[in-house]
Amino acid sequence: MAHAINWFEIPAKNLDRACSFYSAVFNTDIHREEIAGLKMGFLPHGQEDVGGALVEGDGYEPSETGPLVYLNGGTDLADPLSRVETAGGTLVMPKTKVSDEVGYIAIIKDCEGNKVAFHSMQ
Secondary structure, eight states: OOOSOSEEEEEOSOHHHHHHHHHHHHTSOOEEEEETTEEEEEOOOOTTSOEEEEEESTTOOOOSSSOOOEEEOOSOTHHHHHHHTTTTOEEEEEEEEEETTTEEEEEEEOTTSOEEEEEEOO
């Protein structure tokens, strides 16, 4: 098993708002589709990478208390964090060094009310 996680879904009440938020934070386009009655916005990932989506539909409720997903913060975590508040989110835990080997983490609350973490080596 290469990864403990192979897919994740972040709940949204308003997919357009959630896609706008993550598009602004990551400075990228979010591809959208409707699959099996669910509205989905796919976060960027490579063919061999772990992927995930924003999902609006029955049974998907944004939460601050569920599992904590760590998203790739890129080369320097300060870059996506600098866009969180402008995009409609809030910073819960600022960029914090874990160790030289692990790098940095931060936690945000997205525009839908989900608690989400970011990780980078710088």
